[in-house]
Amino acid sequence: MANHRRCLISREAIARRVAELAEQISRDYAGRDLVTVGVLKGVFIFLADLVRALEFPVEVDFVRLYSYGPGTTSAGEIHITKDVELPLKDRDVLIVEDIVDTGLTLDFLINHIAGHRPSSLKVCCLIDKKERREVEVPLDYVGFVVEKGFLVGYGLDCGEKQRTLPEIYVMEK
Ligand code: IMP
Ligand code: MG
DSSP states (O other): OOOEEEEEEOHHHHHHHHHHHHHHHHHHTTTSOEEEEEEETTTHHHHHHHHHHSSSOOEEEEEEEEEOOSTTSOOSOEEEEEOOOSOOTTSEEEEEEEEESSSHHHHHHHHHHHTTOOSEEEEEEEEEEOTTOOSOOOOSEEEEEEOSOOEEBTTBOBTTBSTTOSSEEEEEO
16 A cells, blocks of 8 residues: 655745754854764755854764664664764764654763763754653754654655655655
8 A cells, every 4th residue: 555645844844944943053153163963864954954054164973873663763772873973072062853753862862972071962853743752852943843643855764765855744544
């Protein structure tokens, strides 16, 4: 049976919101030395748009995490398969994530990055998906709040497919 999808967030709405987030981040970090840490792979499109909309240059690094668990979302043990490479000690670090669901991935990553002793650590996520939250995670910049559903497009994948769609869709059976 074919999977259907319904457009949830248009490319215009994404662009407007990313510009607003970039404005807010630019204001908050003016005159500082910001390093963004993107969580691969889902974040690559959002991060690319976000950093190019900032009013100053930033350094860009990535991590990649792997979580053992049932189904398409994380649930179990989390492993780092690609760690940060830039020095983060005494620097302003902004974790950039595509979507926060249970919060387990981000909770793990915040603890890991905090171990590098940055001078500040904040989180920006494109989508805060509320329904399955298990751990309260601090989200400083949020693009969109979504109650539930499995989302694809604008970097988000379903089994590696549909990442390159320019809009965000919700999968429907
Ligand atoms: P969490 O640890 O449950 O918060 O899961 C976060 C990760 O699960 C995200 O970074 C995504 O890689 C993946 N994920 C969660 N929900 C979705 C979704 O709706 N679409 C695509 N990936 C998702
Ligand atoms: Mg992710």
